[in-house]
């Protein structure tokens with residue numbers, strides 16, 4: 001198995017984003033060149049702001065360039081629950097996040113195999129059916145194109161006989177996440193945004209009413225406002241921020257190309273899938289007609305094929321006839337889990353905005369929240385779609401690997417005990 005992502009192996013070349021080589025001035029400095037940071041940069045540049053983006057590594061090499069490419073509107077909460085947190089305007093914002101991604105792709109002509117074949121949330125558990133049906137009904141009540149699927153329809157649309165039913169959200173779709181990312185980077189560069197890779201922001205201090213960012217590259221960036229968009233890769237740049245998230249690894253594999261006859265049966269409409277368990281698997285067809293399977297992995301970075309041992313059995317469980325298909329690619333990336341499983345937006349000091357904590361559902365949400373934050377930084381009267389919260393570190397954060405691992409074992413056990 002190649003220990004690299006299928007996306008890196010099939011992506012268009014990265015645009016030039018040289019490290020910072022001279023002091024820079026900006027209206028807004030953005031830390032983190034993933035979907036959040038670059039969507040915000042694009043919106044800011046469209047409004048005439050001077051923007052400098054810094055990334056610690058290659059822009060897009062965080063979660064945004066290595067995810068499953070499932071463009072799913074919504075969070076892990078049901079719309080009625082979201083309405084209680086954010087009001088109906090917040091539900092409408094979340095529900096429109098996939099539209100925003102496909103609109104960005106069209107507006108900037110990004111070649112990233114974007115297609116809207118829907119997102120299926122099937123279940124292996126009869127006990128989950130009422131909850132899934134209620135979820136679909138709550139979205140349908142708000143006008144979303146969703147359908148409840150019985151066991152037969154689920155089997156036809158997924159190509160797997162393992163499920164007892166589910167629902168489909170037709171607002172959703174798929175794309176090549178690294179090509180989408182690189183398309184956004186190119187669009188931002190074209191709009192005048194300065195993007196510097198391998199330039200970690202190492203310190204932030206207030207001087208003369210502006211923020212000064214020290215960088216690992218040497219020169220400083222001075223800006224009126226700073227957006228920190230570092231999600232699962234958050235470091236110690238802002239006090240206590242790192243302690244608000246658990247940076248968990250999500251692992252993925254891609255098989256060798258499937259036979260055309262198999263591809264006519266497995267996900268024939270190009271849908272993407274994540275099942276309803278607490279510790280779920282997610283899958284889709286990827287480049288070259290490969291089946292891609294993802295799921296939770298260890299906290300350590302993967303080193304050998306053995307670290308992906310859980311994903312082969314997942315392929316076999318859903319598609320017994322594909323049990324022997326070789327796994328050709330394996331990779332991982334960091335998601336940011338929060339205590340309440342909601343994304344967090346903070347403004348802890350004048351001119352500082354922070355957005356993180358997508359809990360593994362950020363392709364659509366990070367793109368949309370970044371865009372909304374860009375509009376808000378241009379015009380502070382533009383409403384934020386999500387509530388501002390205080391930075392509130394998780395108790396016993398240094399022990400998070402232990403208690404998060406225990407929690408995952410507990411959730412797996414509960415998943416197993418359910419029928």
Ligand SMILES: Cc1cc2nc3c(=O)[nH]c(=O)nc-3n(C[C@H](O)[C@H](O)[C@H](O)COP(=O)(O)OP(=O)(O)OC[C@H]3O[C@@H](n4cnc5c(N)ncnc54)[C@H](O)[C@@H]3O)c2cc1C
Pocket residue numbers: 031032033034035036037054055056057058059060061062063064065066067068069070071072199200201202229230231232233234235237249250251252294332333334335356358359360361362363364365366
């Ligand atoms: C394997 C995997 C599969 C996933 N699948 C899906 C999916 O199918 N659908 C979905 O909706 N979501 C999925 N996600 C989640 C989604 O990819 C993320 O929520 C989203 O990409 C987050 O974007 P971001 O811009 O906030 O963060 P990231 O893309 O992670 O970017 C953060 C950036 O911050 C940089 N950084 C950190 N500290 C500093 C610093 N001090 N100075 C400068 N730069 C810094 C990092 O180098 C990194 O590039 C998946 C995630 C993973 C890892």
